[in-house]
Amino acid sequence: MFFHKKELQYHAKPERPDPIFARQLQEVLGGQWGEISVAMQYLFQGWNVRGNGKYKDLLMDTGAEELAHIEMLATMIARLLDGAPVGDLETAAKDPVIGAILGGMNPQHAIVSGLGAMPADSMGNRWTANYIIASGNLLADFRMNLTAESQGRLQVSRLYAATNDRGVKDMLSWLIARDTMHQNQWLAAIKELEAKENVVVPSTFPRELEKQEVAYTLFNFSEGNESATGRWAQGKSMDGLGTFNYVENPVPLANKPKLKPAPEYIFDTPLAVVKGRDEQIPPNLI
Amino acid sequence: MFFHKKELQYHAKPERPDPIFARQLQEVLGGQWGEISVAMQYLFQGWNVRGNGKYKDLLMDTGAEELAHIEMLATMIARLLDGAPVGDLETAAKDPVIGAILGGMNPQHAIVSGLGAMPADSMGNRWTANYIIASGNLLADFRMNLTAESQGRLQVSRLYAATNDRGVKDMLSWLIARDTMHQNQWLAAIKELEAKENVVVPSTFPRELEKQEVAYTLFNFSEGNESATGRWAQGKSMDGLGTFNYVENPVPLANKPKLKPAPEYIFDTPLAVVKGRDEQIPPNLI
Amino acid sequence: MFFHKKELQYHAKPERPDPIFARQLQEVLGGQWGEISVAMQYLFQGWNVRGNGKYKDLLMDTGAEELAHIEMLATMIARLLDGAPVGDLETAAKDPVIGAILGGMNPQHAIVSGLGAMPADSMGNRWTANYIIASGNLLADFRMNLTAESQGRLQVSRLYAATNDRGVKDMLSWLIARDTMHQNQWLAAIKELEAKENVVVPSTFPRELEKQEVAYTLFNFSEGNESATGRWAQGKSMDGLGTFNYVENPVPLANKPKLKPAPEYIFDTPLAVVKGRDEQIPPNLI
Amino acid sequence: MFFHKKELQYHAKPERPDPIFARQLQEVLGGQWGEISVAMQYLFQGWNVRGNGKYKDLLMDTGAEELAHIEMLATMIARLLDGAPVGDLETAAKDPVIGAILGGMNPQHAIVSGLGAMPADSMGNRWTANYIIASGNLLADFRMNLTAESQGRLQVSRLYAATNDRGVKDMLSWLIARDTMHQNQWLAAIKELEAKENVVVPSTFPRELEKQEVAYTLFNFSEGNESATGRWAQGKSMDGLGTFNYVENPVPLANKPKLKPAPEYIFDTPLAVVKGRDEQIPPNLI
Amino acid sequence: MFFHKKELQYHAKPERPDPIFARQLQEVLGGQWGEISVAMQYLFQGWNVRGNGKYKDLLMDTGAEELAHIEMLATMIARLLDGAPVGDLETAAKDPVIGAILGGMNPQHAIVSGLGAMPADSMGNRWTANYIIASGNLLADFRMNLTAESQGRLQVSRLYAATNDRGVKDMLSWLIARDTMHQNQWLAAIKELEAKENVVVPSTFPRELEKQEVAYTLFNFSEGNESATGRWAQGKSMDGLGTFNYVENPVPLANKPKLKPAPEYIFDTPLAVVKGRDEQIPPNLI
Amino acid sequence: MFFHKKELQYHAKPERPDPIFARQLQEVLGGQWGEISVAMQYLFQGWNVRGNGKYKDLLMDTGAEELAHIEMLATMIARLLDGAPVGDLETAAKDPVIGAILGGMNPQHAIVSGLGAMPADSMGNRWTANYIIASGNLLADFRMNLTAESQGRLQVSRLYAATNDRGVKDMLSWLIARDTMHQNQWLAAIKELEAKENVVVPSTFPRELEKQEVAYTLFNFSEGNESATGRWAQGKSMDGLGTFNYVENPVPLANKPKLKPAPEYIFDTPLAVVKGRDEQIPPNLI
Structure with a gap:
């Protein structure tokens, strides 16, 4: 009240x-x-x-x-x-x-x-x-x-x-x-x-369930490495549980994604067209 | 880019x-x-x-x-x-x-x-x-x-x-x-x-220009004083520049505000009506 | 407070x-x-x-x-x-x-x-x-x-x-x-x-400045005239200052609007094109 | 159309x-x-x-x-x-x-x-x-x-x-x-x-199902009692079914609410912390 | 109407x-x-x-x-x-x-x-x-x-x-x-x-005022050059006024931007701090 | 990335x-x-x-x-x-x-x-x-x-x-x-x-499932028929599958809609009132 x-x-x-x-x-x-x-x-x-x-x-x-x-x-x-x-x-x-x-x-x-x-x-x-x-x-x-x-x-x-x-x-x-x-x-x-x-929110999420190998890593996604000189790129992490490290040239860890075609009832662009193939699409193909 | x-x-x-x-x-x-x-x-x-x-x-x-x-x-x-x-x-x-x-x-x-x-x-x-x-x-x-x-x-x-x-x-x-x-x-x-x-943002605002007498005060605006037991109610402030204190019964420092009536061209409720007086307002008074 | x-x-x-x-x-x-x-x-x-x-x-x-x-x-x-x-x-x-x-x-x-x-x-x-x-x-x-x-x-x-x-x-x-x-x-x-x-807001707008001839008129803009049978279409108006009336076939009181062309720096469609004339527009006409 | x-x-x-x-x-x-x-x-x-x-x-x-x-x-x-x-x-x-x-x-x-x-x-x-x-x-x-x-x-x-x-x-x-x-x-x-x-919307909600004891009461939640002098604080109510009354010092009718703790999978602040107890929380307690 | x-x-x-x-x-x-x-x-x-x-x-x-x-x-x-x-x-x-x-x-x-x-x-x-x-x-x-x-x-x-x-x-x-x-x-x-x-909107903006050297160029900002095979990367442009071309490795045409510091009355971070210098900022520097 | x-x-x-x-x-x-x-x-x-x-x-x-x-x-x-x-x-x-x-x-x-x-x-x-x-x-x-x-x-x-x-x-x-x-x-x-x-999106919706009799018709809903002179009112349609036509005086194809009353638990206006009948509604009719 x-x-x-x-x-x-x-x-x-x-x-x-x-x-x-x-x-x-x-x-x-x-x-x-x-x-x-x-x-x-x-x-x-x-x-x-x-x-x-x-x-x-x-x-x-x-x-x-x-x-x-x-x-x-x-x-x-x-x-x-x-x-x-x-x-x-x-x-x-x-x-x-x-x-x-x-x-x-x-x-x-x-x-x-x-x-x-x-x-x-x-x-x-x-x-x-x-x-x-x-x-x-x-x-x-x-x-x-x-x-x-x-x-x-x-x-x-x-x-x-x-x-x-x-x-x-x-x-x-x-x-x-x-x-x-x-x-x-x-x-x-x-x-x-x-x-x-401790400092990481939420504190109750089990550490072993996160990918700990990237939990203290700075990836250099912006060319130039001024950020490598910061406290966040070296030394003990702020939560005291890891060590900061710096990756100068980050690489992808997964392939190019490729999505499956949509069902016909979604009326997306037909797959042959998406792929840029030259064939013509018969009208009203469903 | x-x-x-x-x-x-x-x-x-x-x-x-x-x-x-x-x-x-x-x-x-x-x-x-x-x-x-x-x-x-x-x-x-x-x-x-x-x-x-x-x-x-x-x-x-x-x-x-x-x-x-x-x-x-x-x-x-x-x-x-x-x-x-x-x-x-x-x-x-x-x-x-x-x-x-x-x-x-x-x-x-x-x-x-x-x-x-x-x-x-x-x-x-x-x-x-x-x-x-x-x-x-x-x-x-x-x-x-x-x-x-x-x-x-x-x-x-x-x-x-x-x-x-x-x-x-x-x-x-x-x-x-x-x-x-x-x-x-x-x-x-x-x-x-x-x-x-230091910890207060912005750091460059001159301290002497703020009302320093209330810069480290906790006002008890919610009945019950559990909050008086916290760190924020006693001891040195986090910026190191003051001492926390607790005011159990905060009092107003200014009077009831009273606003001037609006000009006629704003067509607000006429002042006599606002004040709850019983007289009737002549139609189209402006 | x-x-x-x-x-x-x-x-x-x-x-x-x-x-x-x-x-x-x-x-x-x-x-x-x-x-x-x-x-x-x-x-x-x-x-x-x-x-x-x-x-x-x-x-x-x-x-x-x-x-x-x-x-x-x-x-x-x-x-x-x-x-x-x-x-x-x-x-x-x-x-x-x-x-x-x-x-x-x-x-x-x-x-x-x-x-x-x-x-x-x-x-x-x-x-x-x-x-x-x-x-x-x-x-x-x-x-x-x-x-x-x-x-x-x-x-x-x-x-x-x-x-x-x-x-x-x-x-x-x-x-x-x-x-x-x-x-x-x-x-x-x-x-x-x-x-x-009185009941009309704002009460202080001078009545003589509004178009009083349409201040108590119901226009029949939806075919069928059930609404003509309501209280709002006949008798004294609720503010006591007029008499409700009903217009079965409302007519426009102004001509078709015609807007002037925009200045060139607005880059609207050129007027000749807006009018649907057949001539071709020289490129970069300004 | x-x-x-x-x-x-x-x-x-x-x-x-x-x-x-x-x-x-x-x-x-x-x-x-x-x-x-x-x-x-x-x-x-x-x-x-x-x-x-x-x-x-x-x-x-x-x-x-x-x-x-x-x-x-x-x-x-x-x-x-x-x-x-x-x-x-x-x-x-x-x-x-x-x-x-x-x-x-x-x-x-x-x-x-x-x-x-x-x-x-x-x-x-x-x-x-x-x-x-x-x-x-x-x-x-x-x-x-x-x-x-x-x-x-x-x-x-x-x-x-x-x-x-x-x-x-x-x-x-x-x-x-x-x-x-x-x-x-x-x-x-x-x-x-x-x-x-009648004037209360919706008219079809059964009156006996509402808490009728507070259906015509003005609670004075803003210090000062100018509002007690209004029509709404005395006399028959506008719907003709009750009598306005005025409560100068409203009191709460229910206790302080106390909510149960959230399940662990919500990752809210642990209860011991919420209560301000001094013990330390073991990391990853779930 | x-x-x-x-x-x-x-x-x-x-x-x-x-x-x-x-x-x-x-x-x-x-x-x-x-x-x-x-x-x-x-x-x-x-x-x-x-x-x-x-x-x-x-x-x-x-x-x-x-x-x-x-x-x-x-x-x-x-x-x-x-x-x-x-x-x-x-x-x-x-x-x-x-x-x-x-x-x-x-x-x-x-x-x-x-x-x-x-x-x-x-x-x-x-x-x-x-x-x-x-x-x-x-x-x-x-x-x-x-x-x-x-x-x-x-x-x-x-x-x-x-x-x-x-x-x-x-x-x-x-x-x-x-x-x-x-x-x-x-x-x-x-x-x-x-x-x-013609097809480019607005048609009346003088062509000579745009940077025509990039008016028909596809820049390859997403690694992989499937897009180079499209109609938009070669041949006459759709407006008939240019020729599509493809730039495999786009390069910047301007230097890294560097913004001037803000005036003191904006209370932004002091410049020495922005630059990451180690000196300490005297309190209330303005 | x-x-x-x-x-x-x-x-x-x-x-x-x-x-x-x-x-x-x-x-x-x-x-x-x-x-x-x-x-x-x-x-x-x-x-x-x-x-x-x-x-x-x-x-x-x-x-x-x-x-x-x-x-x-x-x-x-x-x-x-x-x-x-x-x-x-x-x-x-x-x-x-x-x-x-x-x-x-x-x-x-x-x-x-x-x-x-x-x-x-x-x-x-x-x-x-x-x-x-x-x-x-x-x-x-x-x-x-x-x-x-x-x-x-x-x-x-x-x-x-x-x-x-x-x-x-x-x-x-x-x-x-x-x-x-x-x-x-x-x-x-x-x-x-x-x-x-072809030009109509989506191309894969079967033509025979749409009301083809109005698929190429311009209805004249704005008095005056300047629009009848446009390309869209005559000749082959842009998809090549029909012929544009123009209907000067469009007529409704369905009756006035009349919605059923809502259930009592919705507390809408009672039907007798909606219909404008003069009888009075007993209080709390549900």
Whole structure:
């Protein structure tokens, strides 16, 4: 169950409206790495954990906080849209600043949402659950969480550098700090899990069932061998169970595949034609 | 530039056709964490690296290898579909095994692709670039790569456990081993980058510009405090620059937001109505 | 800000696992009219309301409750998936019941989510914000809310009729009752708004600016005139401002459109060719 | 069967080209609430009605008319794009008006559609059937139809206010009037259905099978109780079958959920790890 | 403008219900190559033609007919769904035929559409305008139309082979014949256009502006040279303006690309790190 | 298997950065008809060919080349984005050129990809496999390939006309020439297949099973008969097996459809209501 408190977790008030920046800010609200993504991802991971405990609680704590971040961003965007102008080419031609706004803002902020935030990114792509994962395997998922907080902090930093509005910067500096915590927290959780399970996911798949002869090999499929100088091409593997090696000229281990013809009821190209033979196909051969 | 060699990197031959498993196998070909995702992700990351060197080479090596894995899976799926039956309820009712196939296979494998693999997942969702990222920040991206290899190996392991076909198992055990390598390799690369940049992405955002007072704080937004017992709630932070702390009862730091009314040309609900006042609105008030 | 309480709003425990029904139940979790849709829709509408008051509070109350319903459904689905079998054709062929499960369940429940709920519908389409709206106009949005609760209750009723599991039925009968309330509540709110604004959205667009001569006319574009017998074809209009009328044979009011040719740099088909003239086009005419 | 007449239902001729407005106008052609949505929605609802009569005829009448509206908008957009400039930064830098056009227009109008309308919204999202519903239940669907006409008229009104072009305004005032009719017509049809079925959808689900004790209750999940003052919190319910009541402090009715561990073949995190116990997991435990 | 006649263009009555086949049939209604695709594609192409004449008329004739085909398929699907069973695992386990139906049918046909057709394909993917094109260039578009009729007839043929129902087969044999006509008709139109414009689209791009030295060259990027034996590798080119040639060992014509570093405000990986140098990066370097 | 060579197939260096054009160029990288589409389409077609030979080799040759084109475009886009400015309204208002850039560029090029190319089109829609087909029938697929190269060359030509940058023009003139070849090559392959199979796809469906009486008929569904003057309305059909004819006034061949009522457990509108009868429905009739 969820309870909502109307006060915001932190301030979300710009110095002045700016519909162009409102559009950009949508990226970290409804984009691939935005707050909707982390909120939904952490909550689904939390709900799907089989067995309770501190990891589940951590997921629910953080998922609930991200809902508050959606709320802060939605509020900020609505305020950046205050009194946003609408208009056509005539309006744009008269005033270069309004022209820049009409060109640079998201027209859906006027037409669709009536000057409100949208569950979409800065290019207007609506949020989709394609962005998230809850796999049931905590180490795999926490790595995604660390990724999301890394990409998220990166995007918020880019937005911070792009605005001069002190109110916006103030809120972004809060979000950046929270992402610092969230990266640290998932790193801590990952470290714990790796200590117990070792580093390869899933830890429970029996090693003897995989082709161990290629489990620590770097194949050089891109001409030039700068990659041979990396840590990943020599020395003990990160899981401590093998030794990295480098194959300069990888060779195929199987023949050219040759597929059987399809049954007639599939109406694929007749085999004689596929093979490029010159004979003509009688009409309606089946 | 890319060159194609027709031989397969590894064998992709099942013992017998199995259209149900062909559908399941689509998940790791064209699903969120399938081979198309990693191929496209590594190549785009590689193309976008600003400045060459061993990381770029590593991305191109691995991206090119993943193309070979798409090829192996596409071949395997086509063979699993050999001679797949088609039919309606009458056909299904006559033979329970054919009924199970008709129910469990992807009908598009017959109708759309003519018994070939599709760029889609096990539920028929076509592959979308929403799944991938190339951000220009290598540490952020390598964390996504490690995630992808973790989720990928997890899914292939689940598929390995679901089949009795020794040919399929043989190929999957190759893919699982390659994912072992790829997890190890991204871990090695991440370790290098973290050693140089510390662990928080992006490393170049000035610390004094973020709200440092909440950069190491866990807020307890989910009642119950199991999460307080984790490493993330106490001790030095993972970046070594702060100390984790735990806030049992988080309080809002800002007031209830109140948004200004929209301009008339937006045709939002009139303010008197929004506020729930009882007066009636004169028609066409603008 | 949001706070989470770990107890469920209502019971979510099936009598027995049923992976086929788990898949069906996804429809009302992550489908077009599922709980994610209403939760996100009400919250975005609430955040975007310009001016506070009882409507905003009602939206936040209900939005927060819907989060609890997502949670209940996610829990129920995970339990319906308990111990779900995996397998290939060989497994399916041996046991007709397992065959039915393998055919009828969502394979992603095993491969992707590890026996957890997914933010997707019963056909595996991931949730998308294309399903929802927050327009800034409360009457328009409350009509959508009423729609969502109507379609939602309809779907839950269909699912109720499809299962024999008493635990599932118990939870669904809770959700159905809540949808009864939510339909009643949006009806009450709509009635209030209509009393103040009249029934046509938006109420503030000046009537004299629309073509009033066709504002109450039913055009008969489908041969046969059963529709002429409806209330909408005669008598006072529902907004009380006009009289319905019926046009049996609608005629066009404008000529055939004729578009100007495109500039050369668009490389459209040359005009002479479009017109079907017989002359030959000199190569590279620009 | 459908017959097409080449004349337009109403004029669709702008005073002058305006590629920026052409982009905005796409919203009501191919957006969530645009003409493609209503045309497809009404036709599918009509085709799926089980049993003929006036409602089906009304759906087919209106669906066929909406096809004519798509046609009018497509024509208008093509004319607004007449001679639209193309260019790069150099072109944009030379002339602020052309710069504004290049920034504000949809580049696909030049590159993809060759100065023609597209089945897409103002941000270039292609139309998707995710926007529509045909459920087989007329009351549920007519509510969606009323919603669509409400959102649609709202958006067209916003566009009307955004342009100074008298030709565009003339066409929009026609569409606004038609939306006035369509709102009135669905209201009339809804009123009829509600008179026969009462207001809760579906009307045929037995009341005694839902949890009637919460069928008229407003739970206060958002702190603050402005919503307690609304009609929905007191008095007879809108369906006349209950009495609204308000619960200030909602409590959970079920315990914390605890999910069983997954089978080994799912390769989820081992239970000991999930629980946060400190023991180490032996490698490959299955 | 469009007028609807309620009679069907051709019969759409199955011998008996078959919910499994109903699902399969959705492919040619709402799939990539289904009737919605061709209807929308022809209509948009027709509306966007700049200059009227026989091609535009042909597009409108065929577009309007395809609407009738959607109608026939929607009717057939609804009838195939007559009385479709619903149920859970218990129901499925009791009766293998019902089990096969529950596994093989689209559950949304019961839950979402109430036994009606959906604007979706056989895997439940909703129709999207991503499938279609209207480019303003008739030759380019007619080639897509020919493609659509080819893929469409192929899919209908596969469905014809998959059913034993004489009513379904009767309707499909009508659709197959219409696709025969439509392939013939687009071939005729293409032939006319090619006679006037030659075969390369667009015909109006000046030949001297393209790199003519590679305009008729086949590069051998896939090891093995079976393709060298084709017509495309030797002799006069199809446009009559060049001579095909074959390059056995293609070589790059440009150097390795090297991208400049990004500005600091982008927060990409610092250049020293990208290059793999060993120095450590001072924190917060900007 | 695939091998990557780091040198580019052809130059990809602009004279100067241009973030607006970078956005436009995305269309032919990640749009519907961009290089990702052709690369993936040819490779999937090649992998799915059942039976090897020259056609399969041709597909693999061309598919591998298209990967090189993605690489060239990605490189060009990254260079066009060199040093792209970021900023808000204040920045835009100060300098009209920067204002035009901020309005016209894709903000995700700064926020998401860090000045790198994205797998998306010019409106930011991420690439989706909805764009492509591999059907198993070579003639159907080669027609799609010809379509793709026609639409692709058309779009590149439009982009060529839109830029003054000689470096960009140089690369585009290479791509245009390659599209000339690829149109010629698919035309040659199609000609071969048509010579063997005749022109209607699929060639193997028995003619006597289709309704031959409508296999060569043009129905006049759009008032006005300009289309009657085309080649498609008279003379021998293109497949040589029939004679085109024209039906001026098409009539329906089947009655109005009437669907049976749905079972009660579907909760559709009760039949009496659907029929518009006036009786009232008893509550909870099942």
